[in-house]
Amino acid sequence: MELTHEQAKRWLLNFHQKVTDNKAYLSELDQAIGDGDHGSNMARGTEAVKDKLGSVTEDSLEAVLKQAAMALISKVGGASGPLYGSAFMAMAKTAKETSELSTLIEAGLDGIKHRGKADVGDKTMIDMWQPVTSALHEDDLTEVTIDQALEDVKPLKAKKGRASYVGERSMGALDPGAVSSGYLFTALIEEVLA
């Protein structure tokens, strides 16, 4: 399935809405195993994405994704900024060649892996992006995929990022980055796949 630039815009605006609505919850999750700023970081970032989208005049998927990437890179900071930023930058680059959704998301996943040097099972946002990518390849992305990913991330012990410092204590907790990425993909389902 192909992603259009209009869809991408709606997707990102929906993402912004979800992050804004759940800002406190995301920070709370981060407070438990990190430093409690994931909600503020992502709210600041998606707000900037929303602002930038207004000024995208080109009718191009690449332009939309690139502006989102730039907004995230320049406004978030912390760990999630460069990770989300690299994901969208990788998607923007890929959009030069194709607008096939699963290929784009996979490029995003690779961007995250490349930037953060983490892998599946490290209890990061990758544990959301990976199952979502697989599901997209099989044309089967639904809320179930996302819920299952969140269930699966809980028991893991964090090995990357700030949560790795709490070690054992991270087991049983949700990963804030996986949750915010879950919002991203729920927004995708609602705006693009529904």
Place this chain on the structure above:
Amino acid sequence: MELTHEQAKRWLLNFHQKVTDNKAYLSELDQAIGDGDHGSNMARGTEAVKDKLGSVTEDSLEAVLKQAAMALISKVGGASGPLYGSAFMAMAKTAKETSELSTLIEAGLDGIKHRGKADVGDKTMIDMWQPVTSALHEDDLTEVTIDQALEDVKPLKAKKGRASYVGERSMGALDPGAVSSGYLFTALIEEVLA
């Protein structure tokens, strides 16, 4: 009445005992209108007086009073150190000429006034030394004099020392220096006048 060097020693040891027993109380009084250290200051000082007295070999009133002065000057610090120190230094100087008790105490009072530039009614130890001196001149120093002096010091508003910073709030409170000086004179009554 004449003060002997043995009496002076007993007097000072008794004073040390009273201060030690009431260390916490003196600090408490100071906490209310000053900085809460009068008990520690005087305990440290009279302890040093006690130590020094052991090493006074000369049978001379001047020597006893001078050693007490030196101990107080070198161990107390704060406001009460130089004041008590000056009082005993003035008494020691006077003891070269006379050992008449009321003359000695008056010299001490003058030493305090000279050092601290305060006067009767400023709510300081002077408000104990002054009535005690008058009573001694009339050969009439008793516990009543001391109790009355403490009663009289209460309503005063402090105009000198740290207590002057609390202004109105000092009214109704006892002055810690007047109370410790009260111990000095109760000790005098017990050891010399009784």
Place this chain on the structure above:
Amino acid sequence: MKKIINEPHAVVDELLEGMLLAHSDFLTGITDTRVVIEKEKRATVGLVSGGGSGHEPAHAGFVGDGMLRAAVLGEMFTSPTPDQIFEAIKASDTGHGVLLIVKNYTGDVMNFDMAKEMAEMEDIAVESVLVDDDIAVEDSTYTAGKRGVAGTVLVHKILGHYAREGKTLTELKELGERLTAHIDTLGVALTGATVPEVGKPGFTLAENEMEYGVGIHGEPGYRRSELKQSRAIANELVTKLMETKTDTKKIGLLVNGLGATPLQELYVFYRDVVHELKNYDVEIVFQKIGDFMTSIDMAGLSLTVIDLDSDTYQAALTSPVDVLNW
């Protein structure tokens, strides 16, 4: 939360404004980005450091002749963004390249990396040195690795000295990599730190409790314990820090307050550290006591030990600098 601030979200901008207002004789900012930079630049490699705010005087207090060329200020306890760092790099380059000094935190590492990539696309030579001195964290594949804490300031000082001496970017990178292996730090906290926008401490300790090994953003340490006396804390920190320094003969010490610790406590603790070190066959040839890398208003301190068997480090540590807080 008791703080002398205005709106909590404005603290970073306002402290930056205060700094620039106060020190415009030799420091300036870059418009629209939170960067503090020297006004006069020598024709040498420029050292750029930074990180989340809340560690004052780090890093802006170390900008000036002989230390950093520029400092990049992130949000409170949050790594700065690549574009901020990129601006600092551009403004710091005099054609001799720029060396980034980065504390080992996932966010810092990635944001500085991205900035480096941006700079390379504009043909600016950039290298980076990663500081990971906090031995409270095990350096294993199961963690993000040892954190970068107060020892970073010694890296600023030593590499700043060499940069001023005219060393090349490649030389500085190599020197830096060797240097960081010689620096170890351990911290203790008596209270948590309060990020203004959060409004409550990141963690709480009971009235008679302390925590060993806490990171400079309040990352969990390795043990909570009842509040110990200074000499017991000195014993524990020195023992752990000297474990790997069995062959070391000369060391330097940095006793660093975490923001709300009175200087008197730092000196009492320094005394105990010196006494503790009598059990080792080492000579203390350098020491620094004060607030260098704080954690907002945390009560506590950290102790850094640097191996100074190399005489050159010692000379580099003691050369004069023209910065605010060294």
Place this chain on the structure above:
Amino acid sequence: MKKIINEPHAVVDELLEGMLLAHSDFLTGITDTRVVIEKEKRATVGLVSGGGSGHEPAHAGFVGDGMLRAAVLGEMFTSPTPDQIFEAIKASDTGHGVLLIVKNYTGDVMNFDMAKEMAEMEDIAVESVLVDDDIAVEDSTYTAGKRGVAGTVLVHKILGHYAREGKTLTELKELGERLTAHIDTLGVALTGATVPEVGKPGFTLAENEMEYGVGIHGEPGYRRSELKQSRAIANELVTKLMETKTDTKKIGLLVNGLGATPLQELYVFYRDVVHELKNYDVEIVFQKIGDFMTSIDMAGLSLTVIDLDSDTYQAALTSPVDVLNW
């Protein structure tokens, strides 16, 4: 009480020991008395200051070339004794006499006076300058007069400069007396200070309360209020401090942390002070921001304004010194 110390009664001796262990390159102590003194003495008038401990870095952090020759440490918040001060005077005299810089507290004044008398008996020329910069206290016959607080550090610096320049004892005393009239300070506290041996704060403020005009030993201020924003505090302090400076055209500022105040707050506050001063026809030609005269672990700060219409003061404030904490 959460402090990194050993036995509470030993804090002063141990912090002193720590200081002397750390800075033996240029500082030394006098055996059996708590005095910190320069190792190398110029043949000039020696400046001696001191007071109760708990104000670190004051005063020992200002001993060195260009500022103080010696600092005398009393018990915590308690004036040192005359014999301690006398030892400092003897050791500081190089035949050019000694100038005492005394903060206006009854205890300090009397103990320094007695020391002066002792020194005079040994034919050492001694003069003293009394600093009373705290305008929170009314200067009337009904009080012990204005207290000496953070502005004292500016007196150390300016007179230290002149002493190094070779001014005589008489000249320095005159200069000092004129100078102190140009320095005003006001402090605010968010918390009380805890003397280690007492174990609890000298006063307590509610979670949302502050106090204007507190002294550096927690002496009561002139008003309690709900916790205000930095700009409101700046407005109140600047208004009061500038009241008497209607003809002043050039000023210097000292923003002083009281011991537990993060540097970030001092900079936010400095920013607000500068904005506030735009309402006055004055130019800020000097500023200093940090911890100079603390009150153990009190949270809060003080603002000092010095009238710098005389160009010589300004030069004296900015000349280089070789001390720990200027």
